[in-house]
Amino acid sequence: MECVKKRASHSGVCGRYKMDLYLQIRKMGINMKTKITELLGIEYPIIQGGMAWVAEYHLAAAVSEAGGLGIIGAGGAPASFVREQIQKAKELTKKPFGVNVMLMNPEADEIAKVVVEEGVKVVTTGAGNPGKYMAMWKEAGIKVIPVVASVGLAKMMERAGADAVVAEGTESGGHIGSATTMTLVPQVVDAVSIPVIAAGGIADGRGFAAAMMLGADAVQMGTRFLVAKECTVHENYKQKVIAAKDIDSAVTGMSNGHPVRQIRNKLTREYLQLEKEGASLEEMEKLTLGSLRKAVVEGDVVTGTIMAGQIAGMVSKEQTCKEMIEEIMSEAEKLLKL
Numbered sequence: 001m002e003c004v005k006k007r008a009s010h011s012g013v014c015g016r017y018k019m020d021l022y023l024q025i026r027k028m029g030i031n032m033k034t035k036i037t038e039l040l041g042i043e044y045p046i047i048q049g050g051m052a053w054v055a056e057y058h059l060a061a062a063v064s065e066a067g068g069l070g071i072i073g074a075g076g077a078p079a080s081f082v083r084e085q086i087q088k089a090k091e092l093t094k095k096p097f098g099v100n101v102m103l104m105n106p107e108a109d110e111i112a113k114v115v116v117e118e119g120v121k122v123v124t125t126g127a128g129n130p131g132k133y134m135a136m137w138k139e140a141g142i143k144v145i146p147v148v149a150s151v152g153l154a155k156m157m158e159r160a161g162a163d164a165v166v167a168e169g170t171e172s173g174g175h176i177g178s179a180t181t182m183t184l185v186p187q188v189v190d191a192v193s194i195p196v197i198a199a200g201g202i203a204d205g206r207g208f209a210a211a212m213m214l215g216a217d218a219v220q221m222g223t224r225f226l227v228a229k230e231c232t233v234h235e236n237y238k239q240k241v242i243a244a245k246d247i248d249s250a251v252t253g254m255s256n257g258h259p260v261r262q263i264r265n266k267l268t269r270e271y272l273q274l275e276k277e278g279a280s281l282e283e284m285e286k287l288t289l290g291s292l293r294k295a296v297v298e299g300d301v302v303t304g305t306i307m308a309g310q311i312a313g314m315v316s317k318e319q320t321c322k323e324m325i326e327e328i329m330s331e332a333e334k335l336l337k338l
């Protein structure tokens with residue numbers, strides 16, 4: 001993508017120069033190498049976001065096998081379960097994959113050690129500051145990539161020794177910040193010198209190309225991979241994502257500082273009503289306790305949490321991870337050529 005970015009910065013050059021450059025690029029083909037493909041040893045700069053309950057070893061291994069980077073979502077799972085998931089993924093792929101460590105997990109200390117013991121190559125982190133694990137992970141050669149929703153946090157993570165950051169916009173499914181992908185990514189790119197991965201609202205070649213133009217070196221997608229054939233999420237969940245329109249997501253938890261984007265259903269209506277009435281956190285938590293598992297595993301899409309992003313409106317069919325990645329890359333390649 002280096003050539004693409006250089007080209008974008010030469011938009012005012014004369015026709016002759018453009019033609020030379022065009023011929024040169026046609027001869028080379030688009031170089032899909034970016035700082036992230038180099039850093040992680042992957043073929044395509046597409047990362048599958050760690051997703052609690054959803055991103056288990058089948059999905060992670062399939063994305064890695066397809067040339068992207070698959071990530072197992074540790075979520076709130078015990079360390080023994082995470083170890084098992086890693087070992088199963090290793091049976092399915094020899095390519096690098098990662099683990100997303102939710103720092104609020106009560107067994108986060110244990111999981112931090114498990115990823116070292118199991119030789120995991122990449123760790124992404126959510127919900128906090130991974131500072132206390134950084135030295136141990138770096139010593140083990142693990143690439144550490146925190147997910148951030150602000151410039152301030154991105155700078156802090158760079159200072160703490162992160163290898164890259166995922167700049168995640170509010171369009172994303174799951175726990176979110178307030179800045180949009182369009183505004184957050186270029187500001188983070190300007191603020192740090194480590195590579196930036198764009199996340200939030202990206203699900204096709206157009207989104208991929210736009211992220212590259214904003215200065216990102218890769219994209220992370222969650223919502224599109226929810227409907228991958230290899231994703232073991234309940235069929236009812238997949239159908240909700242496929243049926244969703246552009247404005248079918250709701251954000252619960254704005255009033256208590258834990259905003260979560262998900263598809264509207266009975267649960268979100270009741271939760272939002274409780275927020276309106278100024279209910280206590282305990283009352284609200286009663287509704288959501290175990291609710292993601294309920295939707296993902298049991299297929300309860302009425303009282304379960306169907307986390308998905310705004311881009312669900314564009315996600316319309318089940319495909320293999322390989323088909324998704326190849327489609328995105330070929331679409332992006334056409335768009336990024338002169």
Ligand SMILES: Cc1cc2nc3c(=O)[nH]c(=O)nc-3n(C[C@H](O)[C@H](O)[C@H](O)COP(=O)(O)O)c2cc1C
Nearest residue numbers: 049050051052126172173174200201222223307309
């Ligand atoms: C069902 C679901 C669960 C998620 N769980 C996590 C998580 O446990 N940790 C995390 O860092 N991000 C989590 N995310 C965010 C994704 O990793 C990814 O950054 C996000 O989905 C990208 O935006 P998109 O949904 O618009 O593609 C989750 C997203 C979804 C849809």
